[in-house]
Amino acid sequence: xxxxxxxxxxxxQAGGSLRLSCAASGRTFTSATMAWxxxxxxxxxxxxxxxxxxxxxxxxxxSVKGRFTIxxxxxxxxxxxxxxxxxxxxxxxxxxxxxxxxxxxDAYESYDYWGQGTQVTVSS
Numbered sequence: 001x002x003x004x005x006x007x008x009x010x011x012x013q014a015g016g017s018l019r020l021s022c023a024a025s026g027r028t029f030t031s032a033t034m035a036w037x038x039x040x041x042x043x044x045x046x047x048x049x050x051x052x053x054x055x056x057x058x059x060x061x062x063s064v065k066g067r068f069t070i071x072x073x074x075x076x077x078x079x080x081x082x083x084x085x086x087x088x089x090x091x092x093x094x095x096x097x098x099x100x101x102x103x104x105x106d107a108y109e110s111y112d113y114w115g116q117g118t119q120v121t122v123s124s
Contacts, residue, residue, distance in 0.1 A: 002026035009118030022096030038092035047106035
């Protein structure tokens, strides 16, 4: 069992930065693939980035490549999403997810556990 709690969301101007954190409880964290998803109003939930259990493999959706960085510190049971050069279209609720079942890195079905989400709003 893994419980996930996100923090770090807020309101920022376009071009600004935010860092999201996801604190996890449970012994399976260190063996889980972790990911950040987001969901904007009226849109499907999409995977923004994922990171393997070791941190060696990372994936990003095209729209955030070069701007967002996912990282993890297993000793702290925490995963981060550093978001730079934010755009109004990045506005969404951001969710942390943990998966142990394998599958596509960007598929909702690959993840077993979800946080409650944190709101990110980017003003123009």
